[in-house]
Amino acid sequence: MSAPRELLRSVVVAGGGLTGVLAALALRRALPATQITVISMPQNAAAFADRAANALPYAHRFLERLGLPEDRIVLQAGGSHRLMTRYFGWSGEGSAAAFPYGAITDPALLTGFVRDWGGGRRGANVQTPPGSVAEMLADAGRYQPGLPGVEHALRWHPASLRDLAIGMAASLGVQHIQGRIGAVRLDAQGIAAGFLVEGAGEIAADLFVDCTGPAASLLAQMPGAERIDWSASLPVREVFFGKPGQPVLALEDRVSLTPAGWLHQMPGRDGLQRTLGVARTANEQSVVAALGGEPVDRAAFVPGRASAAWLGNVVALGDAAAVFEPLMGLNADFALRQIDLLLELLPGHDIVRDIFPGERDEYNRRTALLAGNVRDLLGAHYCSAAAQSLFGPIAVSDTLELAVDQFTRRGRTPFFEESPLLEQERASLFSALGLPRxxxxxxxxxxxxxxxxxxxxxxxxxxxxxxxxxxMAGVLQHAREAQS
Amino acid sequence: MGEANSKAVRIVVLGGGTAGWMSAAALARLLGPKARVELVESEDIGIVGVGEATLPHIRGFVERLGIDEARFMAATHATYKLGIDFRDFGRIGESYIHPFGSFGEELAGVPFHHYWLELHRQGLADDIGAYSLGVMAAKANRFQPPATDQSLAGTYGYAYQFDATLFGPFMRDFARGLGVKRTEGRVTHVERDATSGNVTELVLESGERIGGDLFVDCSGFRSLLLGDALGEGWEDWSHWLPCDRAAALPCEHVTEEIQPYTTATAMPAGWRWRIPLQHRVGNGYVFASDFVSEDEACAAILGAVEGKPLADPRVLRFTAGRRKRSWQNNVIAVGLASGFLEPLESTSIYLAQMAITYLIELFPDAAHGGAIDPRDRDEFNRLVDMEYDRVRDFLILHYHATTRDDSEFWNHVRTYQVPDTLADKLELWKRAGRIAKYADGLFYDASWIAVYIGQGLLPETHDARTQLPDPAQTSRAMDAFHAAVAQEVAAMPGHREYLLREAARLAPVPEGLAA
Structure with a gap:
């Protein structure tokens, strides 16, 4: 006879950035009787998931489950909608191509062949519809949520979304302390009995969730902690942030190849954000030219991931589990998918006795697959001739090689487990990145x-x-009237 | 026209069984002018043709080829199938249905089966099948096609049970209508290119030579091209799947109602199938010859069938496993020539269908250089291996997850060491009631849950969060779900009634169904 596990009694979330706060909120909703404490500390500049202002379509569906529905994000956290990203220059100078979200919307235009045969997961021999809905809407500047067959991603103001989540978490009883993380105290089985926190002494918990950013202050102290370096696979080591421009309401983001590197321009209600991932050949002049002015911030990083994001009773999420450049909205997407996976495989109090590694192994297996997909999607940005002439050659993983080869020779997009993109989205992305289908x-x-x-x-x-x-104006007007 | 033909890839399909004619039909229909398909078969060589039960994917195959479902069903005397009823597998006297469908609804992010385990512990849960529309409809002998939306009425799927000796000929007629050339003859020699090793010609007994660019080996267990001619290695799985014979025996219907499901009943040295068609019932004892003799097995199946036998038992021989690579040189094996997994979960036609699908996706046509690209061959083999390996583990589970100790056979399968890939999945289930996730290949969460719980392999623990809601509330929610399922089932027509209604659209009523 199966017996229920004992509920976790206490969880400590280290890191008070967006990842940590959302993780705490998610855990609080899943475990209303468990003590949940967030320890916040100063943020690292390369904590890209924490400073993320956008994600993929998956994100707002997940946030809704946490009690942060899209309309609240629009009203209270500067939310706006992205239907697609337009890539400039990837197929050579002057080129422009769209990467919209969602499956192709007209079923009649799909080759029903594999969809019917394989149960709908495999996206082989997909065809592009004659004109994508998203592209037409973005070009016309017309949109409202809920249009049939149109998929979108959400942008937000990171600090406001974090404040919103903090307010919600606090009202649900999540505790908060401040302080830097010190040394771990391991018990005989290699389980973290507690961590020293500056000014608060030792903090104990059943489960520790590491959202401390690239430093992975908790995970790095655990026995067996190792990092897998992605330096050969991804060429960018530093990102510059431009001065925000005027607020812009637009349905597309733009990513351009410039002499300095890739430039991501993201419209938003709090201003146009410019992020530049620099190539090794970039200099101050080309950076300023690309950003249209002096950068206001920069972040250096070494791409890579933890070989195991869950060790003992410490689970690393987001930037603490994998560090990679802020492109495509993947940073927040990765962090949220990890939170989701932790909820799926949520251990019981027995984790402190370390009697059952199965959930940890499954979490690490799936996180590794997810991270590998992230690395490959980013790596695809450096596969075209135009990108390689700027960034130089990269080491191509077996899976990326398979994906690119099959796509460019056969128009196929092989299925990968734990992929953040649908097969059809991957096909659109590859096309936009100058990989001819x-x-x-x-x-x-x-x-x-x-x-x-x-x-x-x-x-x-x-x-x-x-x-x-x-x-948008109508929605905001309506909310103001409702308030007054 | 002339130009298109000159560029067409010349495909030679060897073998006119189910896999052969499925391959010929699909390649001809879907590749159109890109391929010129020819099939070589010998009337002297029988076909296996016992794969009577299918999986829902077959519907896509039929539809994709542009074949009308009702016409196809009438021609193959097909019935609908909602799942498989497994009897005596976990323990003698116990049974469960593995449906093409799901169980219950998740709550607060925790899958349904955890709540079921919790209520079961408290003695408040019905059999888990009571929370599955597919299971309950099958038990009530009712059928109607599922809804295509997210509602409860859309939580199941269906496949067909048909006469495999009619399915092959149906595909043959369809293929020949598309211009597939059929050549009668027995292959006596396989001509190969000295440099590349590619097969160039099949030499027939008559002396006729059949040349081609691509050879699809559908010669069944013999694997004449891939196995014999090319000597491709074999990965043997008979340690885990020791059944190596089947004694097939059709019999008459004895009941008025036709079950919309296949039955698999465990036997002392294997299991037997029961597949109700429109006009008869297919039966067969799949057994391990190390544990029971052919004579004993034939006697056992004769003694087990409930209707009047329509033939003598026919014995088939096989070995579980697959070729190391299903595509080597210019030879692609489809069906039994590529591998064999016993029909415990009706996967034979599915595996042939997937191989054909992948072959078409990776087809070496003129637009892709005309020659076979080794990368496409590797990709084909990767996909086919993945399909086989996933099915293999799931089949092994049916044997290993048992408490039976009443025969040598069951002692062997109960106590052997399973493959590592399965051991990891089993461990995750046994300790925590969780399913290792994948989305490619066959058999997702619901299938694993059906077998685990159905065979009495309850985990040691389940999710702690099942204690959060008030048990009375969870219990009421589950009762309400069960009631909704029962209501859906009550609104469905009987299986025979639905078959007659569909058949009435095509006069005359098929003879097997006429009262």
């Missing part, structure tokens, strides 16, 4: 009729959608 095996079919029908439906969607600024 190969032809599929199936003979071309005449899709004139379905294309015409698709275009008709898209016109209807476009007409139904208001100009995005108008929609």
């Amino acid at each position: 190969g032809r599929g095996s199936l003979p071309a079919v005449d899709d004139t009729d379905s294309a015409r029908e698709f275009a008709g439906r898209m016109r209807a969607v476009l007409q139904a959608a208001p100009p995005y600024p108008q929609w």
Whole structure:
């Protein structure tokens, strides 16, 4: 007869950045009777998940489960919508290509072949629809949430979202202390009995969640802690942040190849954010030229991941588990997926006796797969001729080589477990990154009729959608009226 | 036209069984002018043709080829299948249905089966099948196609149970209608290119030579091209899956109702299938010859069938395992020529179908250089291996997760060491009631839960969070779910009734069904 595990009695979340606060909130919702304490400390500049102002479509669905629905993020945390990212220069100078979210929206335009045969997970021989809905909406500047078949990602103001989550966590009884993390005290089994916290003495807990950023202050002290270096796979070592520009409401982000490196321009209600991932050949002049002014901040880092993100009773999340450049919204996406996975595999109080490594092994197996996908998606940014002439060659992992080879020769996107992108999204991304899509095996079919029908439906969607600024103004106006 | 033909890849399919005609039909239909398909078969060589039960994926195959479901079902005397009823596997006298569908609903991020385990502990839970629409519909002998939305009515899937000796010919007629050439003859020699090792020609008994660019080996267990001619190695799994024979025996229906499910009943040295078709019931005893003789097995199946036998038992021989690589040189093995896993979970046709799918995705047509790219071959082999390996572990679970100690056979399977890949999954389940996740290949969470719990392998612990809600509340929620399931089932027509209704759209009513 199966017996329930004993609930965790106490959890300490080290790190009061966005990752730590959201992890604490998630744990509090899952474990209403467990003592949950956040220890906050100064943030590292390269804690990219903590300073992330955007993520992938998965993020807002997860945040909603934490009690942070999209409308609250729009009203209280500067939220805005991104339908796609446009990549400039990846296919050579002057080129521009869209990377929209979501599966291709018109089922008739999919090659139903593998979807039907394989149960819908594999995305082989996918075709691009004649004009993506997201691209049409972004070009027209028209949008409102809830349009059929349109997928979006959310942008936000990181400090406001963090404040919102802190308020919620505090009202639910999450404790908070401040102080730097000191030495660990291990018990005989190699389980962390407690960590010294400056000014607070030793803090004990059943489970420690390390959200301390790239330093991984807790995990790094655990026996067996090791780091896997991604330096050969990802060329960028430093990121510069520009002075925020004027607020812009737009449905697309832009990522451009400049002589200094890649430049991400993200519109937002609190100003246009510019981030520059520099190539080794960049100099001060080219950095200033790319950012349109002097940088206001910079962050140096070495890309890589913890070989095991969960050791003993310490679980590292986000920047503490993997460090990589802030592109695509993957940093927050990775951190949130890890929180989700921890909730799925949440251990019981028995973790302090370290009697069962199964959940830890499964967590580490899946986190490694997820991190490998992240590394490969970022690595794909450095595979085109244009990117390589700027950043130089990279070491291509077996999985990235398979993905690029199959895509460029055969138009296939092999399925990878724990991928943050759908196969069709990966296909769009690769195309946008200057990797020309190969032809599929199936003979071309005449899709004139379905294309015409698709275009008709898209016109209807476009007409139904208001100009995005108008929609946003209406929402904010309505909220102000409701308040007063 | 002439140009298209000159560029067309010449495909030679060897073997006219189920896999052979499925391959020929799909390649011809989907590759169109890119391929010229020819099939070589010999009427003297029988086909195995016992893969009567299928998985839901077969529907995609039929639909993709543009075949009308009702016409296909009538031609193969097919019935609907909602799952498999496993009897006596975990313990003699116990049974469970592995449905094409899910159990219950998750609550607060914790999967349903943890709450079920908690209520079961408190004596408040019904059999877990009571919370699955697929299971309950099967038990009630009812059927209707699932809803396509997220509602309760969409929480199950279905496949077919058909006459495999009719399925092959159905695919043959379809393929021949598409211009697939059929050549009668027995292969006596395989001609290979001295440099590349590629197969160039099949030489038939008549002296006729059949040349091709690509050879699809569907010669069954013989594996004439991949195994014999190319000598591709074999990965033997008979230690874990010791059954190596099947005694097949069709019989008459004895009941009015037709079960919309397959039954697999454990036997002293294997298990036997029972597959209800429109016009008869397929039966067979899959056994391990190390533990029971052929004569004893034939006697056992004769004694076990409930209806009048329609033939003498026919014995088939096989070994569990797969070729190390299913695609070598220019030979691609599909079906039994590539590997064999006993039909305990009806995977044979699925495995053939997936190999065909991957072959088409990776097809060496003119647009891809015309020649076989080793990277495509590697990718094909990676995918096929993944499919086989996942099915293998799941099958082993059916044998290993047992308390049976009533025969040498069951003692062997109960006590052997399972493959590491399965051992990890088992450990995670046994200790914490969790399922190791993957999304590719076959058999996801619900399937593993069905077998684990169905065979009495309850974990030591389940999620601590199941204690958070008030037990009375959880219990009420589960009762409400069960009631909703029962209501859905009550609204469904009987299986025979639904079959007749569908068949009525195609006159005349198939003879097997006529009352």
